[in-house]
Amino acid sequence: MRENMVISVSNQKGGVGKTTTVLNLGTALGLSGKKILLIDNDPQGNLTAALGYIPAEQKRTLANLILTAIDYPEDLALHIERVVLHTESGLGLIPANRRLADAAARLQVMQLSQYNAVGDAERCCERVMGEVVSALRDLYDYIIIDCGLKHELLTVNALAASDYCIIPVQSHFLASEGVPEVLDMVRSVKARFNPKLEIAGILLTMYQSRPQLCRSVQETVRELYDGEYHVFDRPIEYSIKVAESPAVGQSILEYAPKCPASESYRSLAQEVLRLG
Ligand SMILES: Nc1ncnc2c1ncn2[C@@H]1O[C@H](COP(=O)(O)OP(=O)(O)OP(=O)(O)O)[C@@H](O)[C@H]1O
Numbered sequence: 001m002r003e004n005m006v007i008s009v010s011n012q013k014g015g016v017g018k019t020t021t022v023l024n025l026g027t028a029l030g031l032s033g034k035k036i037l038l039i040d041n042d043p044q045g046n047l048t049a050a051l052g053y054i055p056a057e058q059k060r061t062l063a064n065l066i067l068t069a070i071d072y073p074e075d076l077a078l079h080i081e082r083v084v085l086h087t088e089s090g091l092g093l094i095p096a097n098r099r100l101a102d103a104a105a106r107l108q109v110m111q112l113s114q115y116n117a118v119g120d121a122e123r124c125c126e127r128v129m130g131e132v133v134s135a136l137r138d139l140y141d142y143i144i145i146d147c148g149l150k151h152e153l154l155t156v157n158a159l160a161a162s163d164y165c166i167i168p169v170q171s172h173f174l175a176s177e178g179v180p181e182v183l184d185m186v187r188s189v190k191a192r193f194n195p196k197l198e199i200a201g202i203l204l205t206m207y208q209s210r211p212q213l214c215r216s217v218q219e220t221v222r223e224l225y226d227g228e229y230h231v232f233d234r235p236i237e238y239s240i241k242v243a244e245s246p247a248v249g250q251s252i253l254e255y256a257p258k259c260p261a262s263e264s265y266r267s268l269a270q271e272v273l274r275l276g
């Protein structure tokens with residue numbers, strides 16, 4: 001079994017359970033004895049907030065690491081030690097806030113100079129997060145990256161730094177809308193920057209055995225993708241407790257360990273532990 005694994009959780013569609021999955025998968029893997037680092041790669045800072053931190057108050061964030069990797073790569077190791085927060089439940093967290101949008105803008109400037117072959121054109125703007133992750137990889141069993149929606153270069157960077165991608169899909173009408181886009185992005189990143197990148201699977205979220213709609217979405221997703229891509233065995237059940245738990249800075253596994261959604265995140269963690 002391979003360890004030191006990097007997993008991005010991504011879907012171009014909003015509100016499908018990406019952040020919730022990073023938090024709860026990370027917690028479930030942590031409870032099974034693994035050393036976990038979560039990276040908030042979204043300027044909204046939702047993962048940071050869900051773990052009980054106020055994003056705007058964080059002085060050291062992923063943005064600092066991206067900018068250090070660009071401007072002072074020799075100082076990266078020193079900065080990393082200062083940026084990682086240690087949560088009450090024993091997870092490492094690289095937090096984020098709005099300043100990540102500035103770092104994304106800086107990556108875009110790099111991209112322009114790559115296209116125009118001027119300035120620091122020899123540096124590849126898609127691999128900056130990979131440099132950050134490389135400096136951390138040996139310290140953790142699993143690094144899980146929460147991707148946002150807006151800044152495509154941040155997601156491309158996360159995928160370029162990952163071994164696997166998990167794609168959450170809400171069990172709802174038109175739910176699989178964002179999936180072709182994320183599949184295209186994974187294919188493109190795999191071809192251009194990271195040949196080892198694989199899709200770990202599509203994860204149905206917010207699942208209710210009633211109404212019938214959820215079941216038919218599950219069937220549709222399996223018909224469309226199973227075979228070509230893995231669809232995780234157990235969908236994540238809808239539970240109001242999942243939505244409540246970030247308000248107290250906890251995962252669902254701590255807030256309501258017996259809730260079916262906790263069981264489904266434990267099941268997901270077991271599948272992730274079997275990835276090799
Ligand atoms: N299994 C679930 N049961 C009930 N509510 C859920 C469940 N999963 C997620 N939610 C709620 O749905 C909302 C969206 O979830 P989340 O923030 O994880 O999505 P996201 O894909 O990260 O969104 P964004 O695109 O804004 O980053 C949140 O309020 C979350 O608490």
Ligand SMILES: [Mg+2]
Nearest residue numbers: 018019042046
């Ligand atoms: Mg999110």
